[in-house]
Amino acid sequence: MFEYTSRYYSLETANFITTEGREIAYKRRRFLPQVQGQTILAEVTIAEGDRLDLISARLLGDPEQFWHLCDINNAMHPDELTTPSGRVLGVALPQGKGASPAAALPQV
Numbered sequence: 001m002f003e004y005t006s007r008y009y010s011l012e013t014a015n016f017i018t019t020e021g022r023e024i025a026y027k028r029r030r031f032l033p034q035v036q037g038q039t040i041l042a043e044v045t046i047a048e049g050d051r052l053d054l055i056s057a058r059l060l061g062d063p064e065q066f067w068h069l070c071d072i073n074n075a076m077h078p079d080e081l082t083t084p085s086g087r088v089l090g091v092a093l094p095q096g097k098g099a100s101p102a103a104a105l106p107q108v
Contacts, residue, residue, distance in 0.1 A: 001027070007067040035072055040090040048085040052078045059091050068092070 002009045011027045018024065044055060052070075053063035060068060066078055072092045075081050081089055 001025070005062070005064065007071075032074060032076065033071055035074060035092075038072060038092045040072070040092055042091040044089050044091060046082055046085050046087045046089065050082050050085070052081055055089075 001013065008027050008030060011030055013025055014028055016024045016026060042059065044059065052066040056066040056069055057063040069081060069089060069091065070076070070078055072090050073081055081087070
């Protein structure tokens with residue numbers, strides 16, 4: 001249903017059966033993960049006009065992985081992270097990635 005890189009990939013798939021007997025598959029609700037124990041590897045200061053997808057592309061190598069930045073910064077809505085400018089975001093190695101932390105992130 002979802003690519004392995006999606007934030008929804010590991011969520012349990014459940015089924016709902018309508019009164020007409022139709023079965024509808026859906027993913028269970030995703031909650032923000034607990035970030036305790038994750039090491040912040042870098043910090044980035046938000047500049048005017050910054051976009052989370054571009055920051056994610058630069059730091060994580062994939063614009064669709066912006067949700068990792070949301071998770072580590074405890075944000076439900078991505079727009080919260082780019083306003084106001086001057087805000088400092090923590091960046092952590094996405095969980096499950098096998099790269100060494102030193103090689104995983106460029107210098108910012």
